[in-house]
Amino acid sequence: MPTMADVARSAGVSVATVSHVLNGTRPVLPHTRQAVLDAVDALGYTPNTLARSLVTSHTRSIGLAVSAISNPYFTEILQGVEAAAREAGYSLLIADPHDDPAHERQAVQLLHERRVDGVIVAPSARPSDLVAYLGRHAVPAVFLDRVLPARDHAGGGPTLGRAPFDQVCAENTGPMADLVGHLVALGHRRIGLVAGLPGLSTTQERTAGYRQALTAAGLAYDEDLVVSGHSESAGAERATAALLSLPAPPTALVTANNAMTIGALRTLRERSLAVPDGIALCCFDDFAWADLFSPRLTAIAQPSRELGARAVRVLLERLAAPDRPTRTVRLPCAFVHRTSCGCPERRDGAPGRPPAGTGGTTEPSAPLERGTAS
Template sequence: MATMTEVAEAAGCSTTTVSHVLNGTRTVAAETRRRVERAMAQLGYRRRVTRPGRAPKNLSAVGLTLPGVSNPYFSELVQGVERELARAGRVLVQAETHDDPETERRAVASLLTHRVDALIMAPSIGWAERTWPLLVDRRVSFVLVDRLVQGEVDQIAVENEPGAKVLVEHLLALGHRRVAMITGLPGLSTTLERELGYRRAHARRGVRVDPALMECGASGVDGGRRAMLRLLDRTEPPTAVFTSNNAMTVGAMTALAERRVQVPQDVALVGFDDFEWSGLLQPALTTAAQPCHAIGARAVQLLLSRLANPNQPARTLRVPASIEHRDSCGCERATSQDASAPDTASAAAKVVRPRPSAAVRVAGPIAIASVG
């Protein structure tokens, strides 16, 4: 087996630099890091992770990396992870990545240094280039949540495309023909799948998608606000807008308040990620809710199964969103039976009923749909 010294010689750097690349203890220039990783791969270097002391047998730790737990979606997911781990006699160690691949790599390296046995991750866009080699090198079991990737890995997420398709097709069924979309961070599976649902809803209704009505909100509150303002400033503003996460819903709502656009009299508003306070707003928000707690718990179950049987085939699991029909879409509130989660856009008509007095007009005002 190759040594760290041999890796350093092959990469043309010091053993200290190799150590920093492995442990994430200091930022290393991108080109140097690539040389070190390439040398490790060519030499077949595999590091033995030494763990000082003995951890209690019934108190092993699992690491969790997320873009930011202040987001209500991830906050509820954490609760599901933590509760399921407690049932299994394990503890949770958490780190934030801020959707930055280098921060993510360093967070994972730090978690592994602190005796974490396995990981649950919502991966950043650049995870495959930076974090993936580290996981392979350490031979760490992990499960991905929310954001799916190509490849044989354990992962779990909501059914993004059907949920987006239901919401957008509902707006089209109300008569809107200029439905805009505020998209999330480019490259994320959530962004791509929700855009696909948006496009397929248009195709099903025979409505052309106007590329000029697609604005990037970068998955954040400020990005959603700026994207909404750009749409409102167009010569021909959209009559409906579909945003692709809960943060951008908040941003869009902020922009509408700034412009004194009323909901639902001037604007119909729906959202994919449900907020704890969605039903308390005036008007109450119509949303597609993700079962965040259940996703977190199921991710732990996948991980425990992987730890018990490392050679089993990788699994990708999907869970449906549920439609919480309230007032902001400009429709009469559905019955609880009607509001059960559809998994195809064809079921949208069973979920929402147009209000006789047309609160959503087709020409001029805006309707908003939001997916998180």
């Protein structure tokens, strides 16, 4: 197997020059650089990344721990992470924590033991073991999609508003309030919510948005109208059935992620409830085939790929400046107005305009970066 010394002899340069060309550690004259690259190709030289990592303490690899990789939402996030990592010259190692607190710590530990330079994690509902491990081993980390309460790095009490790690997530409260407010503007007064897994920040924030819209409309919060679907299709089937079995069932339904939308639709079909004539339906999380349903699904679209790409950029900034203050980056969502909410469809195939003041727009606002967790 050819060595770096063989490349240097073939190109007529020093081993140090070959190292600078391959690692980009120092500018090299164009003709010298080309001579080195030609020698690499001719000899079939492959850099020993393991040996390099032992010298530099860097492997140019990122660990990604996200659950339910089969979920289209996380699949798109994965695509954003992979593309941004590749563009920056980093490889990607992936682990699935299964949304299990014990398993997620083991998954991240496995990535850490593979000497990744940093990790991107979508934390579970109870991530205390994970947070303790990351803090104890000083692992550069970015929390993705779900945020943590502002606490100190040792996992103790609240600090002056600074989250323990960098975080990248979507806005949840405002967009959910827009979605529910749109249904209120259409005349609905009993709106059911199929909520996500208890304990997740996304569940808490979207439920807060639901309550915020009701308060703004002068409607009382009815806890019977909020049932957890545990962020999965089967759970949403049960939650939707429970809502439809109420003495006064909801006239509109909001699902808090795409997997639960599928479960809700399955139950509505079993109950022979047509959308939107029998019940209006809106969902948080747009997905590729939402426009193919009949009627087409009114949804909140999250910037999934950009969330993944932004998480990579935030992690690389952390690696470049380990002592910089932590921050939370929130990206805007878009209201995708279709017809499952009950709005009539125009002759051109588009839905009628949503009522003014409901936030019914497909244009997201500017991204928001904060130094504190929301």
